[in-house]
Structures are given as C-alpha cells and as structure tokens.
Amino acid sequence: MSNTVIASLLSRTTTSLYDPAATLSDEQIRELVRVATTAPTAFNFQNWRFIAVRTPEAKATLRTLAWDQPKITDAAVTFIVCGQLIDYSVLPQRLAPAVAAGIMPAQMVEGWQGAARGLYFEQPQRQRDEAVRSGAIGATALIYAAHAQGLGSTPMIGFDADAVARTFALADSELPVMLVSVGRALPENWPQKPRRPVADVLDFI
Amino acid sequence: MSNTVIASLLSRTTTSLYDPAATLSDEQIRELVRVATTAPTAFNFQNWRFIAVRTPEAKATLRTLAWDQPKITDAAVTFIVCGQLIDYSVLPQRLAPAVAAGIMPAQMVEGWQGAARGLYFEQPQRQRDEAVRSGAIGATALIYAAHAQGLGSTPMIGFDADAVARTFALADSELPVMLVSVGRALPENWPQKPRRPVADVLDFI
Secondary structure, eight states, X not given: OHHHHHHHHHHOOBOOOBOTTOOOOHHHHHHHHHHHTTSOOGGGOOOEEEEEEOSHXXXXXXXXXXXXXXXXXXXXXXXXXXXXXXOGGGHHHHHHHXXXXXXXXXXXXXXXXXXXXXXXXXXXXXXHHHHHHHHXXXXXXXXXHHHHTTOEEEEEOOSOHHHHHHXXXXXXXXEEEEEEEEEOBOTTSOOOXXXXXXXXXXXXX | OHHHHHHHHHHOOBOOOBOTTOOOOHHHHHHHHHHHTTSOOGGGOOOEEEEEXXXXXXXXXXXXXXXXXXXXXXXXXXXXXXXXXXXXXXXXXXXXXXXXXXSSOGGGHHHHHHHHHHHHTTOHHHHHHHHHHHHHHHHHHHHHHHHHTTOEEEEEOOSOHHHHHHHTTOOTTEEEEEEEEEEOBOTTSOOOOOOOOHHHHEEEO
C-alpha cells in the first residue's frame, strides 16, 4: 500500500490544459469534498467551505476575476476554497459528534474551547492565519483526492479576492484562500517541475 | 490504485500518543521531505523550510514553547514547518531547473516574475498569506506521506511563534506555520473525529 500511495503523492502535477467536454457529477464532486474534509484542522474547527463553480455562466464570471485563466472555464469544476475566521464559540457544536461517538470525553470540550479562546479571541491576524491555513490544508487534500481519482487539478492564487468574495457572496468571516480547478487533463500538460534539492529545504537539529 | 490512495487519505488520523523508543533515520526524514516538497506552491516558489527537531535536548526545548505537549518529545521527530515571505527576485533561480529540463520556455520566466512582482511587491499581508499557505500545503503533504509510510503524525498550532522563531534562529522572512510531529503511533490513539456533513461545507453554483 505505502508504495502506491507515495507514488500517487509524488506523481501529482498541476494541470493547465483540460478537456472542456468532460464533466463531473454532483456525486463525484461531493466525494472529492468528503475526502478533502477528513484532513485535519486546528481543534477540529473545520473552518472551511467549498464552492463548486461549474455552470458555464458562473465559471465565465469567475474567470473574469482570475486573470482570465482558460482553465477556469475548461475544467469541469473550479472550487473556491474558503477559510473561515475562527469563532471559538462554535467549537462545542463542532466537537459534539466526537463526544457522541464516545471518542472525546465530554469534560475535555471546555478545555479545548478555553485554549481556542486564548489563541484567537480578539486576535485578528491569528484568525486570518488560521483561515488561510485551514483553506490551504483542505485544498491540498482535495488536490490529492482528485489525483487519486485520475483527475487533473490546478491550484490558483491569481485572482481578485475582494471581487470573488463580493461576487460569490462570501460571508464577512470567509476568505477565498485558493481556487482549485478539477477536470480531465489533456495529455499535452507539462510534467512536474523540478524541485529544490532536499538539502536546501531541510535542516536537522 | 485510486481506491488504495483514497483509502489512505480517508484513514489518516491525528496521533497523540507515540512510542518514545521509536526513531527515524536521516534517510527516512529526508524521504518524507522529498515527497512533501513535490506539493504545489504559487509560481513554484517553494517558499518553505523544514526543520527536523529530533535530539532529546532540542525536542525538550521546543516542547517548552508549545504548551508542554508530550507528543513533541515522544515522537521521533517534530518538524517546524516554515513558510517564507515571497521575494519575487528569486523566482528565475527557482524556475531555472524547469527551463533547463525543457519543461518551461525560457521566455515565460519574465512574465511569471512580473506577475509575482505585481502580486507580492510591497504587499506584506499577501506575502504573509502566501507563507502560511505554502507552509500549510507542505505540512499537509508531509502528513499524508508519513501516513503512507505507516507513521503517525500530529499537526500543531499551539505554540509561541515568536519564541520558536527566536530560539530556532528562523530568518526574518520565515514564519513557523505549523509543527508536525511524526513517529510510531501507539494503538491507544483516538480514531478520526467525525466531520461535518458534506452538505454543510459544499455549495454548488
């Protein structure tokens, strides 16, 4: 198993060219998000939302706000992956299913909430960092899930975040962290670009 | 293949309890980082650094800066995953191997650098967001790589970021985005906590 999974992680590439005729069903899109949302978030806040943009009209609108990138309209779907500013008061509700399942002792919830309050309450930069972090974690899991399903994907940060938030009616507490297109990749796409040597990005202490 | 990979993504859990006797070799740690750094970054900036903290003394120091969490010292290694503020001037150097490999036409580099300059130059919040995003993407890939190798992992955001930066000599341009412990998980760990229903986190447009 491990070799198969490692090979899948290693072989992910960023798709630029999609088959515009290929579509994804609601069920396929739900399954991608189901897998993605098993990724971890701080305190299990799950402070994210995925907007699956896939009608021709909605994709065309999004494309105008994102450097006119053709992959947005050619891919079957482009997700707006949103991170949400942390509201520590919702944590008991987010943890309730873990308590109900007998995983987490009920008396631990208050301690977790207190820790979350201490970290985030009236700390706007930390709240923003956590929204970006959670959105990026969810987007990464989504990308690997798509690759495992034989689909191409494209993470994008080149877009007008304010215009995307306004046009797609994001809440004041939501940030569009990344766009991720998903669809059938054409064979002409670039292979993975070489990476920096491990010795340049890893230090031992 | 896809079922095996999806099953691996779905079955990742967060480890709290590690076998303190289990270690990882330099080569195993390098391999985890090699896999993690094939994850995508904006413009292929690869604006990240992984600090593998694994001597008993260094782990004990890190633990004092991170809510005294025992997993930091019990796990074989705890990575400080750093994101780096974007310096658009380094982009040609980061893309040179892709040009040399014949993947990317040399004349495209200037356009990418111009786009990166437009996004990040004198935009401190965007630079910070990108550092957090890249660090989180790399940490997520590291977590899935560890799971594929049969290892447990723990993402953590509960630490004193300023003290970690100072103590572990991070550059002014580096943020400690997450800590990630990796090691041999004990059987007593919690199963994965339930997630919000997909319908609560996914919207179609």
